[in-house]
């Protein structure tokens with residue numbers, strides 16, 4: 001029986017190689033290795049074969065063969081996902097990394113069409129070369145790819161002005177589980193012709209098909225960015241500052257990120273060439289970024305905002321970045337909290353959101369919960385306070401077995417944090433998705449009617465359940 005299965009896989013791989021050529025298929029353990037564990041080293045998987053199509057036709061050919069052989073498929077982009085979705089568990093692994101062409105930049109339409117394997121930093125560069133902005137921005141932007149960013153509906157650090165990936169997609173091309181190609185690459189802002197199917201694929205985490213290309217929105221490039229790094233006494237003060245900043249700038253706040261003292265210390269300890277431009281004993285920093293269409297008056301706007309905030313005792317102290325290097329430094333601190341936290345050790349991670357009006361309450365009550373249930377544990381709560389999205393991470397108490405804390409002993413605390421989130425009308429996954437990590441919890445957190453609708457969509461598009469089995473649903 002096992003031999004039969006082995007023979008079947010061998011025949012499948014031979015036919016795949018005929019269809020895609022030797023460059024498109026690999027069974028080399030050395031080449032496969034980086035594709036079968038996650039960024040934090042928490043999960044390890046396996047695959048019989050790594051497929052590397054270079055075109056939509058090749059994805060279609062591979063998917064048609066997988067369907068014929070009844071094989072499950074795991075699509076992968078940059079493998080920077082945080083919820084154990086992109087690590088294969090025996091499925092055929094389809095990497096989109098060779099699909100990295102720019103199909104079109106339509107400057108007049110403020111749109112560009114890129115293949116799924118284009119890395120985010122390159123997408124930003126392409127926009128810039130055309131005097132436009134592609135605003136999506138996040139710590140993994142040097143590896144995360146358009147297809148993965150769409151499939152997770154990625155967020156990041158510019159969401160409060162430009163929205164999530166969902167808000168940036170005009171059209172999608174996808175290959176369905178049976179190998180058929182859906183070309184939905186429309187660059188239209190208005191198109192009310194029935195169900196808007198692209199939204200099914202955005203945030204589907206590869207459970208409905210393989211995204212092969214997308215038409216993305218472009219924006220005017222701001223003439224100037226004013227960036228400040230401020231100290232505040234509490235998350236409540238941070239939220240007060242957000243309101244003030246929005247009102248004072250006429251909605252020009254593009255970044256509003258909170259950084260706790262411990263997160264900052266870990267970055268300074270683990271990330272080379274980092275320096276706090278505003279050393280202080282206060283427990284919180286906030287990075288405020290305004291993006292403006294004119295240089296004139298921009299600095300004055302930031303200065304008067306901060307003077308007002310200090311006058312009202314919202315902000316304790318502040319520095320406005322005087323150079324591009326200083327701006328890069330505060331962003332480097334912010335973007336490296338996850339990297340520094342990884343270097344520090346394991347953590348119970350929660351990627352949660354609540355209405356902005358309840359962020360401060362969540363952060364205070366969440367910290368109290370952590371300290372009561374796991375005395376000695378440290379909370380590293382940071383991130384996108386402007387979107388109501390906090391990364392609420394908890395390190396094991398001193399002396400605890402790290403692995404055991406994250407996989408077992410800390411789980412009642414995790415549940416309590418998510419219960420708190422539910423009681424505040426929040427979400428247990430703000431931007432990273434569900435994957436395998438939160439799949440079981442999703443099933444009982446969502447209403448039966450919502451789960452039924454999701455399962456119906458899944459059955460309609462993937463009746464054999466071969467796309468990313470065990471993820472999301």
Ligand code: FAD
Nearest residue numbers: 077078079080081085139140145147148149155156206211
């Ligand atoms: P992968 O990790 O390869 O895949 C993610 C999921 O999408 C998997 O389920 C996979 O099967 C599926 N998938 C991938 N490509 C396709 C495709 N072409 N078609 C169908 N399904 C596909 N996320 C944020 O939202 N905001 C942040 O600020 C942020 N910061 C991060 C910082 C760091 C240091 C790291 C490591 C990660 C961060 N992330 C963040 C998480 C991660 O970068 C995002 O989830 C990103 O969108 C994943 O893209 P990827 O190309 O790496 O996808």
Ligand code: 2HG
Nearest residue numbers: 139335338349383391393
């Ligand atoms: C960020 O905002 C990422 O830095 C990573 O989403 C969050 O590691 C995390 O918890």
Ligand code: ZN
Nearest residue numbers: 156383391431
């Ligand atoms: Zn984040």
